[in-house]
Amino acid sequence: MKQNPGITVKENPTTVEGNYWTALQTRLSGGLDEVQALEVVRISLATSGELSDAFADLSHAPGVDKKAYLPWK
Secondary structure (H helix, E strand, O other): OOOOOOOOOOOOOOOOHHHHHHHHHHHHHOOOOOOOOOOHHHHHHHOOHHHHHHOOOOOOOOOOOHHHOOOOO
């Protein structure tokens, strides 16, 4: 946040994955502008069906270097 004064980062960790998934669905259906981390096992569920419109493909965003990612990501 020091390097990006207009950005606020709030960590909201949960140790119960089921609670996390329910809260994530609620936040995404509300149309919030945020960056959201997903458990790998939930990516296909979150990016298909009714929640698919909640995500943006950032792979072509300015400053993104696809070569910097591991091939399996």
